[in-house]
Amino acid sequence: MKYIGTNELRELYLKFFESKEHLRLGSFSLVPKNDKSLLLINAGMAPLKPYFTGLETPPRKRITTCQKCIRTGDIENVGKTSRHGTFFEMLGNFSFGDYFKEEVIPWAWEFVTEVLQIPKDKLYVTIYLEDDEAFDIWSKKTDIDPKRIFRLGKDDNFWEIGVGPCGPCTEIHFDRGEGPISNVEDFLKASDEDRIVEFWNLVFTQFDKDEEGNYNRLEHPNIDTGMGLERIATIMQGVDNIFEIDTVKNILGKVSKLANVAYGADKDKDVSLRIITDHVKSVTMMISDGVQPSNEGRGYVLRRLLRRAARHGRLLGIKDLFLTEIVASVVENYKGAYPVLEEKQEYIEKIVSLEEERFNETIDSGMNILSDYIEEMIASKENILKGEKAFKLYDTYGFPIELTEEILEEKGMKVDKDAFKKEMEEQRQRARSARGETSYMGNDEKPINKIESSVNTKFDGYGKVELKSNIILLADENEFKEVIVKGEKAYIVTEKTPFYAEMGGQVGDKGYIITSTGEAFVYDTKNNIGGKIIHYVEVLNGEIKTNQEATLKVDARRRKNIARNHTATHMLHKALKDVLGSHVNQSGSYVDDERLRFDFSHFQALSLEEIEKIEKLVNDKIMEVLNVGTEVMTLEEAKNSGAMALFDDKYKDDVRVVSVGEFSKELCGGTHVINSGEIGLFKIVSESGVAAGIRRIEAITGINAMRHMEEKQNLLKEVCAMLKSSEKDIIKRISQLNSELKEKDKEIAELKKKLTQGSENDILDSAKDIQGIKVIAYEIDGVDANSLRDLGDKLRNKIGTGVVVLFSNVGGKVNLVSMATKDSLDKGIHCGKIIKEVASVVGGGGGGRPDMAQAGGKNPAAIKDGINKVYEVVEALLK
Structure with missing residues (x-):
């Protein structure tokens, strides 16, 4: 068989399906968008679920991707088996109501046998037991020997997750062994023994499973395929282990060199080498997609992987910080497919370094706690550490159970291992039960999240705060409605609207919707999971009906204050880059009518001097009364123009660029002032750390900034009055009082000392x-x-x-x-x-x-x- 490198395989696959009129999309972020069912993207089809459900219209009916994925369900097996890994890439081709089985099966066979040139006598196919259609296509439209097609049951060849789209599938398998397999029993036995390797799954999404368990036929069936890049690479490179394919082997070699441990010489050390390789790869990819270490959600997954890698470094005898050197190797091997890794390399390495340092401190804390446990055991003449204490060390402090056992053994003690395992299992059960059966997208099954993609809503509010439009949908929490009445809280959807829906950190607009029969207060505006603009309303008077013409009025004063804060956020971003350095990137933001909050990448607290420089730079640009302009351009044009953005999958082909004079240029869909002078005044009120390598600035503008300054001035006057001092002498007066207090404290301490001595x-x-x-x-x-x-x-x-x-x-x-x-x-x-x-x-x-x-x-x-x-x-x- 022909040897093909991993990066070449990725490109061959994507080019093949481009030749079949598929649109090639880059990998989506590992952070799911509008999907509460997932912490992290775990399959090639996961980011495309809105297209499968019809909630969003795909850019083309045929799409192909190579998707970054993270799975941690079998984390304990990573490094111990040949195929388990937390990070992997999934090659996929997808049809949204376009082609179906008759096209995709012959294409799959063509790619495998003609492009990859895998010998046909090394291939087997499985289909769902009842899928005669798939059998006919395989046996008539390809030249596979029908004896190499096996029918399997629902557990093997039917794809479903909870409720929602599902269907039968067909899988293509590679035979590592010799001699033909003649029946299902022998095939399954060969699979269990790893002689047979499944590498491509073609899912025929033709049903919609409802909550009663009924399988309803979809009017427009879809195709969803997935081929693990690492798995097909093992086949094409003639290796048995995903850690031995070219790109991964290069990273493992770096780990091996740093640890001064030869791969293949010691079984236990090999496990540690593989764990470090896999986990640092995952961590690098997650941080590049904006995930931050934390104690919950995806941030906890990141922290757990990072600490597990660091721990295995210690087990290999690596005493110094080393993970950033592995990050560099990951970047080197994957930057061709994911250029963002090289762009963010310095930032990723800094986050990893900070977290590894923190772990080293934590593990030292664990040592101190274990020492206390040992003292208590000696005092009470016990020699077995309770399982719950060992688990607390492991779970809270990231302290390896192996290290706990080793230290106790030196003292002639041991761990209650059974109780420790029980605690571990209880934690797993809690994690499993917390998820339960979910809807396809993990979202609330409210009517507003079921609006069909054919319904269009348009934002028309950049230059206006009032317009007329038709009401096309009304709904409450439970159902779509024809009429809503006084006192009801409901949702209104109109053809067009001046109300800005919450997005990009900017809060939704408030205001009123008025018809000839009623009036409603709009207390929020948001997009549903399909991107439709939804007005959250409370009916104040009368009733409102579908198909009525309505006047939509945005609270203009509130909108203007939001615009001031939003434009100031852009100016702050640029000022931060100018003062602190080009490494600064936006990590998150929040803009409402009262204040703005801006999170950014930086690795230490800002000095008073830096804050003053940033504040002065923004205010100088406000005073220059710079024109704030907007322009729609292609994504490529925006990048070339120097516009600031993270440039991830949330941006479409055409983007809106907001410029503040020549000072700031940034991709943004929000509302802004006409010129910087309208902001009036910019004042930073706080600067703090929110995560490793992430700082937060909170600031105010306009009338709120003026009120803040007035409050400070009034406070200063009150303090001067209390201290009987003028403003110019207040520092001197406080210093004088401090000196007097220190003298008094010294006198009191002496008196207390004499008192206690006298009491002895x-x-x-x-x-x-x-x-x-x-x-x-x-x-x-x-x-x-x-x-x-x-x-x-x-x-x-x-x-x-x-x-x-x-x-x-x-x-x-x-x-x-x-x-x-x-x-x-x-x-x-x-x-x-x-x-x-x-x-x-x-x-x-x-x-x-x-x-x-x-x-x-x-x-x-x-x-x-x-x-x-x-x-x-x-x-x-x-x-």
Whole structure:
């Protein structure tokens, strides 16, 4: 067989289907759009679901793609098997009500046998048990031997996910072995033994499964195919493992070199090498599509993969940060297909580096917690760590169970592995049950999300805030309606509208819809999952009917304030690039009539000087009264013009470019001011971090910015009055008062010290003798935790054999400290246990070592009860 490289395979496939009149689209983002059923895109057809459902009209009825995908359902098997990976590419060709089985089956056979030149005696085909049509096409329209076609049941050859579009499928398989397979039983046995490898699935979407389980025939059936690029590459390159195909092998070689570990020499180390290779590939792709590390959703998937890779680096003996070097290898091998990787390489590496550093700190925290667990086990004479504690280390701190076992083994201890596995399984079950059976798109099955693609709505509000149009649809939460009446909350769809639907960070417009029979307040405007503009309304008077002519009035003042903030957001973006550097890119934004919020890539907090520079630059450009212009151009023209954008799949062929003079140029569909002077004033009110490598600026403009400045001025006047100072002398006055306060604090500290020193004899005299142990339990008012510790230490040195427990009421809260002499520990004294029991009496909690412990509480009124509890606990410990 002919050797074909992975990148060449991708191109051969896409070019083949272009020759069959398919539109080639680039890979969609790994982040699903309008699809709540998925955290991440996990199949080639997933981003195209709106086209299959008819909610959106595809750019062409025939499409072909190579789609980036992430699947983490079998993450524990990654690296252990030859085919499991979290990141993969899915080659696909799709028909939306155009061609069907008669065309796609012969094309598939042509591509496999003529383009790839796979020998026909190495190929088998499976079809759905009842699909006679597919059998006839295979046996009559291709030259496959009918004996090489096997009929299988629903589990193998019928595709469905929950409710929605579904149908039978046919799969093409490659035979790695020798000799013919003559029956279904032998075929299935060969599949189980990995002799037979399925590499291309052609799904015939001809049914729509409803919630009652009925399979209703689709009027226009679709074709959805999927071929795993890595899997076909293993076949064409004559290898048995996805980690041995050219592109992946190059990355694995880099990992191997960094770890100084030869691949193939040690089975366990090979698993770690493969895990690092796969996970860093996934992480690189996810970050390039805008996913950020976090503790929930897709951000948690990213963090988990990254930490798992870092952990296996440690298992291989890599002590320094190393993941960014693997990222560079991923970029090198995939930049041809995905140029965005090279464009964002520096940014991806920075995110990975920050997260790896954070993990190293976390794993050190895990070591400290494990040390505490070991101390507790020694004190209580136990040698098995509870499963839930081991799981907490693993789940919360990313601490490897293998490392926990290794450290415990050195101490002659072990983990309750069965309880740990039980905790793991319970977590998996929680994750599974949280998803349940979902609708096809995972969205609410509201009428507004079922509007057919043939219904058109048009936004006509860039230059106007009022127009007349016909009402074409009315609906509530449950059904489409002919009329809505006073008091009802509902949805109105019109042919055209001046109301801007929430998009690109800009909130939806508010206003009124008025007909001859009624009036409704529009409290929000949004797009449904098919991109139709929906007015969210409450009927104020009368009734509103379908097919009525309506006057649509946007709240003009609110719109203008939103426009000020939106244009200012563009100017802020450019100012950030000018002041901080070209690495700055928009990560998210929010614009309403009160304020603007802008998230951007940057790796440290902004200095006061930087914030002032950014603010000044924006205000200078506002004062220049720059013209704000818009122009529609092709995506390629926009890129060449220098317009700022992430240029992902959300942009169509023709885009709208908004320019603020020569200063800023950006792709945008939102509403803007006519010139920068209308913004009036720009003021940054906060700057903060929201994720690793992501900063956030909040700002205000126009009248809101003026009010903010007035409030600050009034506050300054009040402060001056209280401090009896003029504005120009206020810093000097505050500095003077600080010096005076420091002197007072020093005097108070000295007085407290003398007070506690003077009390030492009284405290020592209060000691009780319990079975030969001196026990001090004493209350001293107004002493902070540090002073209380110092006093406890002095008393312990003077007491002989005994234990000291001190209480202090400071500002309505209780400070507690317990200290014991070494010889008292042999008799059973344990400060950690004492403090734990006593703290609960005063409304708190805490613990510590046998010889020293501290805690806090919220109930000073219970201190006397706490003192009595000390004697009770000590007596119990001594028994």
